Amino acid sequence: xxTQLQIARSGTISDEVKFVAEAENxxxxxxxxxxxxxxxxxxxxxxxxxxxxxxxxxxxxxPVEGTSLSPVGIGRMLKTKVNANIGTSxxxxxxxxxxxxxxxALAAGADTIMDLxxxxxxxxxxxxxxxxxxxxxxxxxxxxxxxDRGVEDIDGKIVLKIIEKQAKQGVDFFxxxxxxxxxxxxxxxxxxxxxxxxxxxxxAKWMLYHNKQNPLYEMFDDLCDILAEYxxxxxxxxGLRPGAIADATDEAxxxxxxxxxxxxxxxxxxxxxVMVEGPGHVPFDQIQYNMQIQHEICHGAPFYVLGPLVTxxxxxxxxxTSAIGGTAxxxxxxxxxxxxxxxxxxxxxxxxxxxxxxxxxxxAAHAADIARxxxxxxxxxKRLSIARTNLDWKxxxxxxxxxxxxxxxxxxxxxxxxxxxxxxxxYCSMCGKAWCSVRINREIREAxxxxxxx
Ligand code: SF4
Numbered sequence: 289x290x291t292q293l294q295i296a297r298s299g300t301i302s303d304e305v306k307f308v309a310e311a312e313n314x315x316x317x318x319x320x321x322x323x324x325x326x327x328x329x330x331x332x333x334x335x336x337x338x339x340x341x342x343x344x345x346x347x348x349x350x351p352v353e354g355t356s357l358s359p360v361g362i363g364r365m366l367k368t369k370v371n372a373n374i375g376t377s378x379x380x381x382x383x384x385x386x387x388x389x390x391x392x393a394l395a396a397g398a399d400t401i402m403d404l405x406x407x408x409x410x411x412x413x414x415x416x417x418x419x420x421x422x423x424x425x426x427x428x429x430x431x432x433x434x435x436d437r438g439v440e441d442i443d444g445k446i447v448l449k450i451i452e453k454q455a456k457q458g459v460d461f462f463x464x465x466x467x468x469x470x471x472x473x474x475x476x477x478x479x480x481x482x483x484x485x486x487x488x489x490x491x492a493k494w495m496l497y498h499n500k501q502n503p504l505y506e507m508f509d510d511l512c513d514i515l516a517e518y519x520x521x522x523x524x525x526x527g528l529r530p531g532a533i534a535d536a537t538d539e540a541x542x543x544x545x546x547x548x549x550x551x552x553x554x555x556x557x558x559x560x561x562v563m564v565e566g567p568g569h570v571p572f573d574q575i576q577y578n579m580q581i582q583h584e585i586c587h588g589a590p591f592y593v594l595g596p597l598v599t600x601x602x603x604x605x606x607x608x609t610s611a612i613g614g615t616a617x618x619x620x621x622x623x624x625x626x627x628x629x630x631x632x633x634x635x636x637x638x639x640x641x642x643x644x645x646x647x648x649x650x651x652a653a654h655a656a657d658i659a660r661x662x663x664x665x666x667x668x669x670k671r672l673s674i675a676r677t678n679l680d681w682k683x684x685x686x687x688x689x690x691x692x693x694x695x696x697x698x699x700x701x702x703x704x705x706x707x708x709x710x711x712x713x714x715y716c717s718m719c720g721k722a723w724c725s726v727r728i729n730r731e732i733r734e735a736x737x738x739x740x741x742x
Contacts (some may be wrong), residue, residue, distance in 0.1 A: 293556065305320050305361075308360065312366050327365075328590065330359050331424040332357055336421075355420055355421060367653070370624075370653050372401055372646050374389040376407040383416050392646075393643070398646045400426060411453075414457060428462070429450050431487070439497075444503055444506075448514065466525075479534075483528060487527055491503075512558035524564045528540045563589055564586045568594060572616060582621065595625075605630060618652065671683070677730075
């Protein structure tokens with residue numbers, strides 16, 4: 289039984305560590321050391337790694353049937369990563385639509401995918417998605433645990449069976465809401481939004497009905513055995529995450545975080561890789577504190593945050609509210625941002641929403657990587673700036689985070705003013721030719737260089 293954590297602890301540099309080091313231009317020994325210390329994870333289920341051995345560890349995986357995993361590292365010494373949630377609901381379930389969303393997310397640059405399906409045939413949906421997924425793939429097994437049964441009817445046997453089944457399928461990381469305890473529930477009394485996590489709410493209902501402790505907490509060591517066997521990474525879920533800024537950093541959230549800290553150590557002692565999930569809705573000024581206490585309580589395990597959304601009043605624009613919070617979170621301590629789409633709180637996202645959500649989260653992650661001085665983080669910015677200054681539209685557009693949108697907007701603007709084309713236009717419709725400061729600057733520079741007048 290060997291996990292990436294155990295291999296790193298033995299001092300060995302695994303093929304997956306080497307792959308991540310090459311992909312990120314980072315030192316493999318340092319990645320190994322961070323992995324061994326529990327400050328970095330490489331979610332890589334052995335089954336997903338071996339889906340197609342001949343294509344294993346390839347650098348540019350194509351989204352085709354039988355795709356193997358290209359490992360991704362998550363930790364502070366690496367680039368901040370972005371997750372895209374997809375998945376059916378009980379009222380909208382089409383595997384085709386979910387595949388379309390997954391490919392839209394991958395094309396936009398998502399580093400990982402989570403399947404949060406709750407409608408239709410969950411096993412078949414997961415199998416189809418996993419077969420075409422070249423990046424780490426996560427699920428929330430509690431969603432399937434309650435499939436076809438009332439939450440009251442869950443028992444330990446069912447929990448272990450479902451978790452083992454998904455591990456065998458090749459899922460790379462599981463959100464496990466083991467930190468929501470019975471004694472935390474009275475702390476929710478004064479909350480504005482109560483429990484907004486689906487997993488947290490289901491487990492709270494179970495605990496109240498049976499008057500027993502959270503079964504995921506009670507069976508945690510058994511879960512560790514399964515996750516260690518396949519090397520599925522724990523993503524310790526925050527079932528009590530605040531769902532309104534008024535509830536941020538409250539007693540319930542911190543009490544659960546303390547349990548997550550305890551579980552982080554227990555899982556790592558069992559050889560499992562662990563990351564910890566975080567809030568939620570958090571005012572901007574509380575984000576730094578939230579990152580600091582997570583780091584202290586959870587022993588530096590990679591922090592995976594949903595948003596955080598810095599205001600509650602922007603339905604339709606929550607990819608923006610979460611990107612604002614995401615930059616702050618990644619600057620102060622998070623390693624992994626879960627995207628939020630413009631459709632958040634309003635309905636199930638479609639492929640366009642997914643794309644907008646991934647791009648917003650990528651911007652947030654990249655802005656934080658620049659601000660924290662990550663080696664090489666601003667190189668693309670420099671290339672784009674030079675192209676912009678030279679009115680080199682081709683490079684300007686291709687170096688942008690979303691070339692497709694940038695090219696479309698520029699082309700449309702050019703068409704409106706009858707400009708000749710992307711490559712040759714020496715201004716755009718924003719300021720017009722006479723007012724184009726970039727063009728004027730170029731003339732000034734040329735004049736200075738030749739010692740003449742502009
Ligand atoms: S016209 Fe204005 S926006 Fe367009 S390239 Fe020139 S300076 Fe930039």
